[in-house]
Amino acid sequence: MSKILIVEDEEAIADLEKDYLELSGFQVEVATDGETGLKRAMEGEFDLYILDLMLPGVDGFDICRQIRNEKNTPIIMVSAKKDDIDKIRGLGLGADDYMTKPFSPSELVARVKAHLARYDRLTGSAMEANKIIEIRGLKIDTTARRVWVNGEEKTFTTKEFDLLTFLASHPNHVYTKEELFREIWDMESIGDIATVTVHIKKIREKVELDTSNPQYIETIWGVGYRFKV
Numbered sequence: 001m002s003k004i005l006i007v008e009d010e011e012a013i014a015d016l017e018k019d020y021l022e023l024s025g026f027q028v029e030v031a032t033d034g035e036t037g038l039k040r041a042m043e044g045e046f047d048l049y050i051l052d053l054m055l056p057g058v059d060g061f062d063i064c065r066q067i068r069n070e071k072n073t074p075i076i077m078v079s080a081k082k083d084d085i086d087k088i089r090g091l092g093l094g095a096d097d098y099m100t101k102p103f104s105p106s107e108l109v110a111r112v113k114a115h116l117a118r119y120d121r122l123t124g125s126a127m128e129a130n131k132i133i134e135i136r137g138l139k140i141d142t143t144a145r146r147v148w149v150n151g152e153e154k155t156f157t158t159k160e161f162d163l164l165t166f167l168a169s170h171p172n173h174v175y176t177k178e179e180l181f182r183e184i185w186d187m188e189s190i191g192d193i194a195t196v197t198v199h200i201k202k203i204r205e206k207v208e209l210d211t212s213n214p215q216y217i218e219t220i221w222g223v224g225y226r227f228k229v
Contacts, residue, residue, distance in 0.1 A: 002027070004047065007038075008055075027200075038057070041066075049073060051076070062088060069094060076099060079101060133168045147164065156203075163203065215228065
């Protein structure tokens, strides 16, 4: 559940915003003055901040500036002031959005959802670790589509990489040439299952120290191939 901090000195407005956001499934905390809001913003773990511009003590600009110095969390500024200079200043300090009072609470909820979804997409793509397969000196980065053998990067064609990755992802499973052809080239492709043999040979030349005694892709005579672990 996403957690939101509202810093708003008009309690009726804060309560209305809080009610709408909670009905939409958010956890909401309210601070009614700038100093308390700044303290909670810096100490607490929130997924989004809604900052009123005019606050007793510390104003919304200062809170925005200090949040941005330490966090990339989405910030929506709200104000009764319609001057473009305030909007420009707020966005310039790092706010993600600026809403002018009065506004519809449902519009606020929609904007909150949009900013949270966008932030999740950005941080998700940035933080998602590449899927790596590592077996006895062989390292396959399935996300970046790169392969290293004992620290040396090797170049693979698309199908070579797909075939190697498929086998390495299913260790100790014996696949027939027909099964591998279906998986990698699919049933609609025009070709011959001898293609599999050729690609296995090319892969071995790149990953095996001794192609006559492979340590990774083993031939199961009369059946097919398996990736040894």
